Amino acid sequence: AKGKLTKRATVPLAHGYDYLSLDPTGRYLLGASYFEGHVDVYQLNPQGLPGKVVATRFEGRDKAHSVRVSPNQRFAYVPYVKDQNALYQYAFDAKTGALTPLDPPQAPVADDVGPRHLAYHPRKPLVLFSNEQQLGVSSYRILPDGRLELVHLCPAPGADPQPGLAASDIVITPDGRFAYASVRGFGKELNAVYGYAIQTDGKLQPLGKTDTDTIPWALALSPSGRTLFVSATQGGTLTAYQVQTDGGLQETAKIPWGKDFRDLVVTPAR
Incomplete structure (x- = not known):
């Protein structure tokens, strides 16, 4: 294989994302929006294309800079930079893609x-x-x-x-x-x-x-x-x-x- 990329589709997204990641199973695409602050989860169809948003979180702040699901598929974490300076922690439902805030919802950040x-x-x-x-x-x-x-x-x-x-x-x-x-x-x-x-x-x-x-x-x-x-x-x-x-x-x-x-x-x- 020569590594050449072939365009398959153009898919509309709910927000503009600065970071995208796949969950470990490759069934979900997660996006973090820097300017808007939303974190969205898309279910992927059998062809690997994102469909509808199955979960979204908005914590009332912008500058969300990444999101990744843990290797055991149980949790997800979202850090925020600059003046927001925060780290949110969630339970991740591998069956539905849902993100549920943990108690407390934020991890300690200096x-x-x-x-x-x-x-x-x-x-x-x-x-x-x-x-x-x-x-x-x-x-x-x-x-x-x-x-x-x-x-x-x-x-x-x-x-x-x-x-x-x-x-x-x-x-x-x-x-x-x-x-x-x-x-x-x-x-x-x-x-x-x-x-x-x-x-x-x-x-x-x-x-x-x-x-x-x-x-x-x-x-x-x-x-x-x-x-x-x-x-x-x-x-x-x-x-x-x-x-x-x-x-x-x-x-x-x-x-x-x-x-x-x-x-x-x-x-x-x-």
Whole structure:
């Protein structure tokens, strides 16, 4: 297969989304709306196309930045950035797609953190968030009832929160050993990916940073976890880094790309 994409359909959506994700079974598409604040769940038809909205949540605030269902298909979490600075936690009904707020509906978030994107640990009941305003990473333990318990708020070493700096994406390697989160410099010199070793207790050990081209927006790992891909929105590049055994990153390839290149997805070879 050459990886060529073929357009199948244009589907109207209920809101404009800054983030889309599939539940682990691939039966539902979830969307988070930054400007409107809605979180919607669509059921997918047998052809994989979204149909009607089967569930929606609106918590009276905007700047919802992502939504993902937990690997066990029981819970979903929605972080809010900037002045909203919140993290909502829900029970997810895999039969209907419904989102039901947990008690309490919000997980604890420190001031000026701005949780943005999330990644689940492949084996432990842990979920990590990139923090848009704090610039580092938050580690939460997922309790049996789905509530989140903060384990560690880890700063990005040498990255002082200030206007013009904002964290973006986060990924965890398939073996669960390392996490990577990117920091973007809007008019600033700092553009980098920060590495973290995930300890057995869920705390994070910073590994240092790898400089990138301007505005590292999206991160994606190869299925093996041995290669990290980084999109540079203003730099106009897609760069591949080898994930070394100690968690360090070594640039291996770079190709030019159009500017405003945001997201990327890596699929297994067929």
